Every structure is written in structure tokens, then in C-alpha cells.
Amino acid sequence: DAKTTQPPSMDCAEGRAANLPCNHSTISGNEYVYWYRQIHSQGPQYIIHGLKNNETNEMASLIITEDRKSSTLILPHATLRDTAVYYCIVLISGNTGKLIFGQGTTLQVKP
């Protein structure tokens, strides 16, 4: 699986958009970009994933660059409950993929 690079930590003001970057310069053509988050003392939670088109769901938006070497997870209106570690992972979609977590980005949403 390709590796990803994320900043170790970020701050965001409550109510503002949180933009979390991820670099995946060695991503393969059949690998998807997945985002998960882990709130303290809980299991990771799936947020969103995409292949090459931008994606949006009720939790977040995912912007993938045209060359697919980087992406940005956007939380449009961050709340204190969004404080968590956010993981960007590249993975071949389907049943054979092994989800390997890096260190992620610790997002601190401040009032």
C-alpha cells in the first residue's frame, strides 16, 4: 500500500472550516483515498473516501488533486466534537485491503 504524509497537529476555531491535508505521491491507479478519525478512547470512524473525483457526504468533503498525489479533507463547520486524530489512508477498495494506519493529524477545535 502507498504511504501518506500528514501534519502531526492542527488547530481550528469552532465554527470555521477545518482543512486537513494529506500527501500520497506514490498512490497507484486503483488505490482509493480513505479518511478515518478516532475520538479519544473510541474506535476509528469512517468519514469518506474517493478515487479521483471530489466527494461530499453529511460529515465532510474530500478534494483530490487532478494528479491524485494529494488530497484535503474539509470539515465545513468544525465543532468541539470534531476534536480527534484524523487518518488519511490509501487502499485498494474491496475485501482484500488491509487498513494500515499512520500517525495521523491531531485536530484540536478551539472555542
Place this chain on the structure above:
Amino acid sequence: SQTIHQWPATLVQPVGSPLSLECTVEGTSNPNLYWYRQAAGRGLQLLFYSIGIDQISSEVPQNLSASRPQDRQFILSSKKLLLSDSGFYLCAWNPGTYGYTFGSGTRLTVV
């Protein structure tokens, strides 16, 4: 609906004692199942994954073993616990396209 159950939620065990953590999935058949561990202040480490009954792969050498006696049951075991086995253990399954689903976790403290 598809759900994943993991128990117990917390466990305190003495060094040298055995361990058995159980994970079951409902609402699906032949799921891919995974065990992860998160040591205090560390990232999530994949320990074992299974694509079917009696088909288990170990990702890292360790004091633990895994078994899958039934299609939707995944068990993590140890014959003799070490202090270094303390951590947060998570079971997960892969429903396919829309990301992994994680259990609520077991916090194991070896004393």
C-alpha cells in the same frame, strides 16, 4: 442491520494469566475480520486479519494468537500475558466499498 460486537469493554489481568477477547459480526456472511492494538500514546497497529474460517494471517510477531472458529467470530488469545500486552484492542470488519467498521474496543491493563 450489520453490527459488530466486542467484549469485554475493560479488562485487568495479572502478568502470566491467559487472555481471550471475542468479536462477533451480525448481518453479514464471510466478512474479512481484523484485530488492531493501540498502545498508550501510540498509533493503531494491525495484529491479525482473517478472510475466512481458519484463514488467519499475522502481521507482527508477538505474544498473541487469533482464531476464527465460526464465520462471524474472531477471537484474540494469549496463553501468558506480558506487561507490554497492555493497550486498547479493536476488532474491525470490512464490508467492502464503504470503509471498515470498528468495534467499541477492549481496554486491557496487564498488572
